[in-house]
Amino acid sequence: MELTTTFSETRDLSVGRVALVPTMGFFHEGHLSLMRLVRDRCDTLIVSNFVNPTQFDRENDLEEYPRDLDRDRAMAVEVDVDIFFEPELGEVYPEGASTIVDVPGVSHWMEGRHRPGHFAGVATVVAKLFAGIQPDDAVFGRKDAQQLAVIEAMVRDLRFPVEIVAAPLVRESDGLALSSRNVHLSPADRESSLAISRGLFQAAEQIDAGEVRGERLEATVARSSRRLTTEYVTLASLETMVPIATLDQPAVLAVAAQVGSVRLIDNIVVDFEGGRPVPDRGLILDEPSRLGTLP
Amino acid sequence: MELTTTFSETRDLSVGRVALVPTMGFFHEGHLSLMRLVRDRCDTLIVSNFVNPTQFDRENDLEEYPRDLDRDRAMAVEVDVDIFFEPELGEVYPEGASTIVDVPGVSHWMEGRHRPGHFAGVATVVAKLFAGIQPDDAVFGRKDAQQLAVIEAMVRDLRFPVEIVAAPLVRESDGLALSSRNVHLSPADRESSLAISRGLFQAAEQIDAGEVRGERLEATVARSSRRLTTEYVTLASLETMVPIATLDQPAVLAVAAQVGSVRLIDNIVVDFEGGRPVPDRGLILDEPSRLGTLP
Numbered sequence: 001m002e003l004t005t006t007f008s009e010t011r012d013l014s015v016g017r018v019a020l021v022p023t024m025g026f027f028h029e030g031h032l033s034l035m036r037l038v039r040d041r042c043d044t045l046i047v048s049n050f051v052n053p054t055q056f057d058r059e060n061d062l063e064e065y066p067r068d069l070d071r072d073r074a075m076a077v078e079v080d081v082d083i084f085f086e087p088e089l090g091e092v093y094p095e096g097a098s099t100i101v102d103v104p105g106v107s108h109w110m111e112g113r114h115r116p117g118h119f120a121g122v123a124t125v126v127a128k129l130f131a132g133i134q135p136d137d138a139v140f141g142r143k144d145a146q147q148l149a150v151i152e153a154m155v156r157d158l159r160f161p162v163e164i165v166a167a168p169l170v171r172e173s174d175g176l177a178l179s180s181r182n183v184h185l186s187p188a189d190r191e192s193s194l195a196i197s198r199g200l201f202q203a204a205e206q207i208d209a210g211e212v213r214g215e216r217l218e219a220t221v222a223r224s225s226r227r228l229t230t231e232y233v234t235l236a237s238l239e240t241m242v243p244i245a246t247l248d249q250p251a252v253l254a255v256a257a258q259v260g261s262v263r264l265i266d267n268i269v270v271d272f273e274g275g276r277p278v279p280d281r282g283l284i285l286d287e288p289s290r291l292g293t294l295p
Numbered sequence: 296m297e298l299t300t301t302f303s304e305t306r307d308l309s310v311g312r313v314a315l316v317p318t319m320g321f322f323h324e325g326h327l328s329l330m331r332l333v334r335d336r337c338d339t340l341i342v343s344n345f346v347n348p349t350q351f352d353r354e355n356d357l358e359e360y361p362r363d364l365d366r367d368r369a370m371a372v373e374v375d376v377d378i379f380f381e382p383e384l385g386e387v388y389p390e391g392a393s394t395i396v397d398v399p400g401v402s403h404w405m406e407g408r409h410r411p412g413h414f415a416g417v418a419t420v421v422a423k424l425f426a427g428i429q430p431d432d433a434v435f436g437r438k439d440a441q442q443l444a445v446i447e448a449m450v451r452d453l454r455f456p457v458e459i460v461a462a463p464l465v466r467e468s469d470g471l472a473l474s475s476r477n478v479h480l481s482p483a484d485r486e487s488s489l490a491i492s493r494g495l496f497q498a499a500e501q502i503d504a505g506e507v508r509g510e511r512l513e514a515t516v517a518r519s520s521r522r523l524t525t526e527y528v529t530l531a532s533l534e535t536m537v538p539i540a541t542l543d544q545p546a547v548l549a550v551a552a553q554v555g556s557v558r559l560i561d562n563i564v565v566d567f568e569g570g571r572p573v574p575d576r577g578l579i580l581d582e583p584s585r586l587g588t589l590p
Contacts, residue, residue: 098400098448098452102394127453128452134456161302
């Protein structure tokens with residue numbers, strides 16, 4: 001595995017079909033599953049590891065974002081990554097950088113309303129990665145369903161010849177969606193947090209049983225999470241990320257909640273197969289995931 | 296010369312070092328000089344011809360923008376263009392497109408203040424061309440000095456591996472800066488418009504004689520153009536496009552004025568050589584340029 005710090009060396013070392021997995025590090029099984037998903041379809045597998053300051057909207061969140069570069073590198077070797085790209089801040093945001101990539105519409109609701117500027121930060125940094133690395137494929141997880149929609153819209157609009165690969169959300173065996181932020185959950189908060197995935201699974205059962213009213217599905221998740229500080233529970237179109245009242249198209253039932261000091265998001269994507277809604281509960285691990293530890 | 300209408304065919308036909316000359320068509324000698332400038336340094340010379348609606352800020356200006364595609368194609372053949380890319384609107388702005396690329400700071404003054412949204416439109420369409428065509432070089436004229444600075448900042452910020460080639464402004468033998476819009480000048484307005492370049496040449500002489508006070512240089516141009524409706528006369532930093540009071544760095548002395556029904560811009564770029572300011576008056580043609588005719 002090559003370690004690179006500049007866009008130009010990363011491009012120069014790339015051969016054949018190039019797949020990029022953009023990350024902010026502190027890997028868990030979810031990250032590794034993104035890498036495995038494209039390992040065999042590409043010649044050069046690049047993982048970028050950059051904690052992007054412009055997508056953080058809350059004080060302390062950036063400083064407290066967990067990091068463990070040595071562990072990340074070792075895990076990348078395990079899944080046969082070719083290039084591990086770890087740029088310094090100035091390589092991504094050169095002195096004087098002011099350019100912003102904004103994707104109105106799809107950025108408006110849910111995370112967009114609760115994290116002002118977040119998606120402009122995401123779209124801007126991903127545009128830099130795509131412009132500077134020129135990958136053929138790029139992988140994003142369905143855990144961040146709205147982020148995925150923002151990136152898909154950005155790629156379509158800016159005409160990047162990049163194929164976006166959507167990877168399933170990965171859950172612990174008890175249902176908790178994997179997140180680097182889970183490391184900050186106290187044992188009690190970790191237990192409480194299960195109300196979120198439990199509510200989503202109940203809603204998925206309702207969908208399987210024919211429920212299409214957004215209000216009912218949202219109420220199920222809200223009821224389950226009532227002891228947490230829920231920021232939103234929303235059924236939205238998967239493509240436009242605009243809230244919908246009826247489950248009549250591919251959609252996402254998304255939730256954000258504050259659990260102790262940690263803000264968690266989770267969702268069930270609802271695909272349509274043969275005209276019928278099929279909830280995607282994600283991949284559920286058999287064994288506890290390896291989550292890093294804090295210093 | 297190949298005619299293309301999609302980004303993918305344009306990419307597929309490109310070999311070796313690729314140079315792009317983005318244009319809005321209705322060619323004059325200025326456009327041809329941009330193409331000639333990179334013809335020998337590249338293997339594939341691509342000219343794009345797309346009248347970009349998002350950079351027009353005034354009613355009627357878009358509809359009245361002159362077009363003559365047959366003539367443009369014939370002139371492109373003359374200078375040995377390899378690919379003439381003429382996309383439809385939907386190829387550049389696919390249905391639902393909302394993504395905006397904005398370059399604050401460098402977009403703020405002069406044209407930015409007088410044409411709200413203009414540079415976001417320019418930066419967005421050029422980002423699409425760079426993302427979709429992936430050129431190695433791209434050529435822009437110094438006639439649009441602020442546009443050039445916006446593109447240079449955008450390329451630096453978004454990490455596009457594109458070298459920006461700055462081409463000299465080209466003038467008629469009497470000093471008028473070439474512009475596709477000149478076709479709309481009445482004979483009387485064309486005569487009046489010479490006050491602009493005359494003022495800039497006088498300021499250039501003052502610079503040669505040691506004048507560094509921005510106010511004096513601006514006043515010279517304003518005095519010469521006093522019978523026109525001048526929008527601004529500004530001495531600005533060439534890199535940041537922020538107004539400066541003293542000519543102590545590479546700069547542009549830029550002017551915009553309404554002449555009859557036509558809005559004209561012109562400038563003198565001031566380079567520094569051996570610590571001394573050297574005004575660039577542009578290339579002055581010996582013979583009248585070939586400007587298209589309106590139907």
